[in-house]
Amino acid sequence: MQKNIAALFDKTMAAASLTSNTLADVFSKETHRFTITGLSRSGKSMLFTSLVTMLKSRSEEGYACLPLLRYLPPSQVLDIRIEPLEGYKSFPQAENLAALEQGQWPAATEEAFGFKLIVRLKQTASIKRHVLPHTDIVFEFIDYPGEWITDIPMLSKTYAQWSDSAWAQLSGGPQQHFAHDWKQVVNSFDFEQPPTPERIQHLVHAYRQYLIEAKRQGISLLQPGSFLLDSSDFDWQSFGFTPLPSSITSDVSHPWYKAFEQHFGAFQDKWLAPLKQSIFKETDKQIILVDLFEGLNHSRQHLYQLKETLSHLADTFVYGQSSWFSRNVLKKEQIGKVAFVATKADLIPVSQRENLLSLLTQITEGARARFTDKPIEFEHFLVSAIEVTDKGSTPQAIRYKNSDGAYVESTFEPVPSALKEMEEGAHFPVPHAKVPADFKARILAGKGLDRLLQFLLGKGEQ
Structure with missing residues (x-):
């Protein structure tokens, strides 16, 4: 109850200085600004492409993807649209889908992109329904090259x-x-x-x-x-x-x-x-993408360096909970929620994903140390932006089409759950899967994005 009163007070104070043309926006809009932070080759372009595809398919086609995302129930979604974000180039969603159609993975991000994903929901509360028939949930996404992050x-x-x-x-x-x-x-x-x-x-x-x-x-x-x-x-x-x-x-x-x-x-x-x-400002939620497979494919030293890199990157951003005064008067945001995301989780069998999540938790130790004594909410996730693999004949195996188009099966040794478990000089080969012909269906079958969004939006149980 106290949180609801505080939220209403925030909106009332903000409304006091607005004209009648924008007054309705204060009460009918809820904005969430995300910064997607990821090193080069961490899968940012594919994540964006899949996210937009999933949400549009969920609302426009009634497809039952993102099943755990209770905050945006399909029955209440009136419309989803994409709009430019002021000051940024539009994310090349159409170009990325065209690349997938041609059997190519989306091009790496080499400049800053931004866009708004606006989801219009029907009001369900009887009083609100008579005053305002809908609520717009605005997702503002910013994507930029991983190389910029290491330079800051x-x-x-x-x-x-x-x-x-x-x-x-x-x-x-x-x-x-x-x-x-x-x-x-x-x-x-x-x-x-x-x-x-x-x-x-x-x-x-x-x-x-x-x-x-x-x-x-x-x-x-x-x-x-x-x-x-x-x-x-x-x-x-x-x-x-x-x-x-x-x-x-x-x-x-x-x-x-x-x-x-x-x-x-x-x-x-x-x-x-x-x-x-x-670029690195005015965001309240952060998704940090981590490609653990790049390190696993090379050596334990690569993973230790990835841990060091993430620790340094945490110094780039401003963490903490933004007050009404900082948001509305000073126009400054602080990051209050952080999601550490291991991408491409479909490249290993389901039986090994618990170990992968444990390894992700260790890799982020240095970055999380920067949150000490700050009111930061954080969580770790495994995400597949597109399910390019199928179950194998055993719990330790997966099947997929390789770069030559052959349907093959790979059996895996246990993925290390901690850095000390990976022997010096050892490496874990990563499957080089071809873009599947049924890429859209496999995007809609992707795993983890619903839990990720649910956490960042602050609704529902985790």
Whole structure:
């Protein structure tokens, strides 16, 4: 009862300063803003595509998907529509469905997308029904490249600090195996020569090749990730930089140090700061997508690095419960609900998914430590945006069509439920499933999105 009174008070206070044209919106609209945070290849594009497809099929075709989503009962849904979100490009839903139709997975996100999903519900309470015949539930979604997320923490560092930390990262962990060529370039480079544009480009291109190879090999913590995106508005060709040996970064008078410090400052001021201001703000709910299979497919070191990466990323966002004053006067939101989501859960048998959920819980320990003493609600989920596999002949097996189109069965060893259970040097091959011809039916059969939405909307039991 107290919560209902507080909610009505919030709306009444907000209505006091509104015109009659917008007064009805205060009482007939409920808005939820989601930020989908995920590293590259975590499945953001497919998740968005499936979510919109499921909700539209649920309302327009009466399909019984999202069975646990009690907050949006199909019998009460009058209409679902998609509208642009001001300041963002529209999410390419039609293009993604066309790609699936051609047997291709949706393209990776390389720029920011935003859209509103507006669900119009019939009023059920008798009093409200006579005053306002419907309620609009507005979902605002923001999607952006995973490479941007890993770059934002660079805002809090000086060039020398970043350079030293970057050298430490590529000299240890799994990165060291892919940085050999880059280190050779540095070792043979003559830093006594002045930093001309040509010499700077030579170093930057060599470092970028390392970033490309490391990303291909499943490395999650790569900076600057923006250098990997052809669509990036930052001119890394002219203002690029790389980590430099400590013998140079310790000498603030060195010409190479001064050149890269200047470029690093331009990267922070002209790219990262505006990016954080425009993209990483005004959201109250966050979905953090985690692709555990990328690590399982490579090594235990990759999983440890994923854990470290998620811990660093938690520093990028503002967590806490927003008050009425901060939301309506200061126009600032804080994230009050966080969902940690392991994607592509259909790539292992159902019998192994409990272990996968346990592993996800351990991988997020560092990120959750950032929530200490803050009123944050969080939960862990396994989600299949599209069910590309079928049950196998045993509980340890799955069936699917491989990249050659052959219907095959794979049997799995137990997935580790904790990092310590994965032996050094071991890896778990991940099925490379082909886009199924019946992709829409398999999207509608996806699992986990209903529980995820139910948690984020704050309705029903978990």
